[in-house]
Amino acid sequence: MTHHRSIAATAAAGTTFTARRTVAAMGCMLLLTAGASAHAAVCRVSSTGTEAGDGRTWAAATLLHSALARPTCSEIWIQQGTYKPTEGADRSIAFAINRPVKLYGGFAGTETALAQRSADSRLTVLSGDIGTPVVSADNSHHVVVIGGLGAGARAASVAGIYQPADTVIDGLSIVHGRADGASHASGGGLYCNGAGQGSVCSPSIANVSFRGNWARDDGGAVYSLGAAGGASSPGITQSTFIGNAVDGYGGAIASVGQGGTSNPAIAQSTFIGNASGRYGGAIASHGNAGTSSPRITQSTFSSNWAGDFGGALASVSSGSSGVSRPLLSQSTLIGNASDGYGGALSSLNFAGGGGQVAVVSSVIWGNTSVHGVQLDTTYSGKTSVQASILQGGCAAGPDCVGVINADPTPGSTLAGYGNSGGNGTQALLLLRRAQASLP
Template sequence: MPLLSTCFPRRVEDFSNFEKQNGVKRLTILFILALAFGQAQAKVYFVKQGGQGDGSSWASALGSLHQALQAAVYGDEIWVARGTYFTTSGTNRSLYFQIKDGVKLYGGFAGQELAVSERNVEANQTILSGEIGTPSPDDNAYTVVFTKNVSAATVVDGFIITGGTANVQAEGDVFTPESCGGGWYNIAQNGTSSPVIKNCKFIDNHAREGAGLYNIAENGSSEPTIEFCQFISNSAKLDGGAIFNGAKGTGAVATGQIKNVRFEYNTADYGGCIVNRAFAGQVNPMIHKCNFSNNRAKVRGAVVYNDFSNGGQSKAVMFNNITGSNNVSSVGEPVSSRSGVSAQQGY
């Protein structure tokens, strides 16, 4: 009996407090166990050119990035060693690297590191390439990287993205990877798509619109974070040589942040670097601490061009940017807007 009395409350009125206290303890224990279980389930997949293993270590690395992307699930990481990885070993232009929600993809490894912090992105160039088929860009992959309705837990960090050529002649307001987003196509469709893109270089990509990166919200919200990246020598036939931000649908919103990014030698008819266009809905990205030089718009907006239709609203919030020399537009200033649209500037 004394033993029982030390384990249970002696009075009936104390039993409620006992249950509350121990209920909290049980919930805490369950939470810790669930967290530990989730962490135990998260994996790191290792990818290295020539690898023939199961991806469990550098010594047993996978040779196929596609295989790692297919196996990875939310919370997993993929570490990719230096080298060039193509969208396909064949000639199918419609294939791309699709990043799932919550997967973190890191490049820049030599192939023996034990932590992401040990990698050297500049020394170990890790290239995602759409250069397939003949040496001509005309038969390259339409899009190199693809994301759809992914959260901010989705990270791509430390890659050169190059060779995408979305050159299909689409008519009207058609937003497909075949004509938009040569480097990267990000779409929020009846949801939100907010990938985090860091330490990446978008080089020599081509498209009708958004040659480097195409963000579109179709009755959703496109909110990527792009930081410490470079967009160099990307070319759009119409809009957004480097980046195109678009919203389609009255409730669609394209926001996100572009910060600490360098734009150089990008070209387009409108928005040599960035076009923000609302096909109904709102487009209002924040652009800050970016450097723009040697970009060209054949018509308007060598740096940024804002546009709207169907009652949409478009406004880039810009501050602490540097617009160097030789950002050339045939008409107007490097930051330009359709009548009735404004850009908040604070260089």
């Protein structure tokens, strides 16, 4: 009996040892796998990279399209240089973000940490100029597309939820997109697609320069679409929009709630020389059987132009179920123009729309329009202005509280006020006085 027990004990011990060895081996494998996954999470891209490169090192850099297509690349480091959606002539090809991923530009190609890259967004360029240089007619329709185009027909792997925590575009330029196709008429620079029930396009966009993008319908640089039960609320910070244009809505940005919601949050950004043939030289907010409520803070608008309404900003509500309610705070609108109404901004409510523009603690000065008003409420629009500097004071139309008409320019730089949030200059002192006058 003792002998048999010894054999059993030995067998049991052997089994236990084998099990422990197996568990240990599995643990090592898991550690190795976790290490490999962590390593593979960052993929490096360069303009001289190769399809075969795995992106784990700068020496093995891959292509941007390849990195975007690989599920293991959750963070993409892009070396300084210029990148185009295609080397061919197919204008429908864009840099497609079809899953949550983080794009960071500004790398020289030697960095081992994100903090080591350059902060200059001009050094890494995503360009739609795929055809003859300088000729825009053959440019890509969109430079970047998040979540595919349209709704319904999109694959489930494309349509989805893109949130600030997992979808990032940071430290680069997006230039020379031209959205002039039959099904590619909006978002020359970036098409942010929140169309379809449950779809969300709300990436974090920081330190990005949008230049020279054009669209026929909406959003020369950025098209934020919340449609058919979907939502689009990109967060845009410390970015610049220069020389973008559109025939329709929003020379730089169009926020469109079309049976859905679009609520972009725009902060510490600059809009210069953007143009629209119709609504919103820089930004157009359109609630069309849906809701659009962009929040704009500490931003500067200058030298933007609209053919019809809103040199800097136009808010349009279509119908009783369409609501546009932009909020503009701690910002500067100077030197914008409209060939129609609203040198600075226009608020329009069609067919009983209940939209309204709110302006708080901002500077509105030196904006011009053919019809002589800076703030336009021609089509039953509503605008409220609080604790702000408004050239000429508050004329008929807007509702004003704590508004003063005092030239803020002596000893101050208006163009710097919006981005800095005020620095003790004349403009800031006047704004404080206006705020103090609130009941």
